Amino acid sequence: MRTPSLYSQDDPITAALKPSPTETDLERQERLEAEAEAKRISEQIDDDLKEERELLRRKKGDVKLLLLGQAESGKSTLQKQFQLMYKPSSIEQERASWTTVIYFNVVHSLKHILSILDNYDDSLEGADATGDETTPRKTNGTPESASPPSSILDEARNGALHIANLRRRLSPLVATDEQLANRLTGGITVSGSGKGSVYVRSGWQARTIESALGKMKKHRPSVEEERATRENLAQDPLVKEIGRMLQLCESDIQELWNHPTVKGLMAKRKLKLDEWSEFFLRHIDRVAAPDYVPTTDDILHARIQTMGVAEHTFDVNLHGKDVTWHLYDVGGARGQRHTWVPYFDDANAIIFVAPVSAFDQYLEEDPRTNRIDDSLQLFTQICSNALLKNVHLVLFLNKTDLLRAKLDKGLRVKK
Ligand SMILES: Nc1nc2c(ncn2[C@@H]2O[C@H](COP(=O)(O)OP(=O)(O)OP(=O)(O)O)[C@@H](O)[C@H]2O)c(=O)[nH]1
Numbered sequence: 001m002r003t004p005s006l007y008s009q010d011d012p013i014t015a016a017l018k019p020s021p022t023e024t025d026l027e028r029q030e031r032l033e034a035e036a037e038a039k040r041i042s043e044q045i046d047d048d049l050k051e052e053r054e055l056l057r058r059k060k061g062d063v064k065l066l067l068l069g070q071a072e073s074g075k076s077t078l079q080k081q082f083q084l085m086y087k088p089s090s091i092e093q094e095r096a097s098w099t100t101v102i103y104f105n106v107v108h109s110l111k112h113i114l115s116i117l118d119n120y121d122d123s124l125e126g127a128d129a130t131g132d133e134t135t136p137r138k139t140n141g142t143p144e145s146a147s148p149p150s151s152i153l154d155e156a157r158n159g160a161l162h163i164a165n166l167r168r169r170l171s172p173l174v175a176t177d178e179q180l181a182n183r184l185t186g187g188i189t190v191s192g193s194g195k196g197s198v199y200v201r202s203g204w205q206a207r208t209i210e211s212a213l214g215k216m217k218k219h220r221p222s223v224e225e226e227r228a229t230r231e232n233l234a235q236d237p238l239v240k241e242i243g244r245m246l247q248l249c250e251s252d253i254q255e256l257w258n259h260p261t262v263k264g265l266m267a268k269r270k271l272k273l274d275e276w277s278e279f280f281l282r283h284i285d286r287v288a289a290p291d292y293v294p295t296t297d298d299i300l301h302a303r304i305q306t307m308g309v310a311e312h313t314f315d316v317n318l319h320g321k322d323v324t325w326h327l328y329d330v331g332g333a334r335g336q337r338h339t340w341v342p343y344f345d346d347a348n349a350i351i352f353v354a355p356v357s358a359f360d361q362y363l364e365e366d367p368r369t370n371r372i373d374d375s376l377q378l379f380t381q382i383c384s385n386a387l388l389k390n391v392h393l394v395l396f397l398n399k400t401d402l403l404r405a406k407l408d409k410g411l412r413v414k415k
């Protein structure tokens with residue numbers, strides 16, 4: 001059998017360079033050696049170019065900074081804060097695209113609350129759900145709990161009926177969950193990453209706006225165009241429709257959010273809501289208002305998972321010297337961590353983001369693993385990675401506000 005040649009079989013250049021049918025063994029040997037040498041030289045040129053680019057970057061004093069840490073640790077939020085500090089105009093350019101994420105966060109939270117309520121026996125536990133310890137409890141048919149007073153049963157039935165009505169009225173809004181997810185991901189789903197998570201790739205903000213406009217922008221938009229784009233995004237039929245539904249459902253959302261059963265389940269930690277869920281439900285009057293435009297605080301609270309690695313560049317003036325920072329924001333879920341390694345090579349610094357409030361939480365992608373345990377393991381792996389031995393490492397203990405709130409509520413850290 002012949003050794004495969006570098007030439008492909010059917011393009012004209014291949015035909016011209018094709019070995020002669022009368023090629024001798026010696027000629028063939030020489031040709032293959034010449035091809036191998038050409039390949040080696042071509043690869044060498046590629047390597048040299050890469051090295052040259054790298055040298056140029058280093059010579060210019062560019063800094064390569066990696067943001068690492070588990071999912072939900074706050075890497076993208078930290079990146080947004082860098083963006084606000086060093087490139088505020090880019091936040092303005094993408095402000096409109098965050099509406100889609102925030103609507104998605106609200107719809108997803110409602111879906112989660114309703115699914116927990118679904119598994120909960122409202123008719124019997126409704127009265128107890130206020131968290132009031134003096135109210136009789138259901139205890140598997142023991143004599144003292146066999147027949148709660150009829151007033152309590154009536155109250156529970158009314159509560160259940162109220163929730164059933166809210167569920168019915170909110171169902172068209174909740175049903176938009178998938179469409180919003182598709183709009184954000186461009187139809188790409190990531191399997192094996194927990195409860196149907198939605199991930200976005202680098203540049204999703206521009207793509208969201210483009211798909212809302214139905215065309216690709218070929219140039220950097222002017223201020224005027226940006227304003228028009230923002231207005232256009234509000235005209236995006238999907239965003240517009242969900243905005244309208246939110247407006248119509250605002251009082252239903254308020255009622256559900258303030259319902260004693262929901263509050264009771266939250267108090268008993270049978271219903272656990274993520275911090276962004278609580279934030280947007282608390283501010284639903286603003287989010288559901290007509291012509292809603294996300295505030296910067298809303299953008300910082302919005303939650304969407306990062307897929308792969310997203311590069312952000314910032315020109316920073318440090319002590320009178322201009323330095324370009326290349327910030328790499330990675331996806332932190334377990335299924336995403338393999339994408340980090342190619343960036344270790346020439347990194348200057350790492351900010352490892354560890355959410356200290358997560359002591360009572362478990363990984364979305366592996367509900368048996370405590371998030372602090374995972375964070376510690378990951379940090380240990382990063383510290384012992386040979387590729388990173390000369391890299392500056394910053395440990396960023398994040399979400400201290402949430403830790404304080406949990407401790408103030410009486411939650412205790414257990415080993
Ligand atoms: N209260 C509070 N919330 C925070 C803090 N830092 C981040 N968050 C919130 O935590 C959520 C998750 O943050 P992200 O920045 O998306 O997490 P990530 O590390 O990028 O997650 P992946 O992209 O999945 O790896 C967002 O809703 C943020 O608003 C903080 O210090 N305090």
Ligand SMILES: [Mg+2]
Nearest residue numbers: 075076305306
């Ligand atoms: Mg992220």
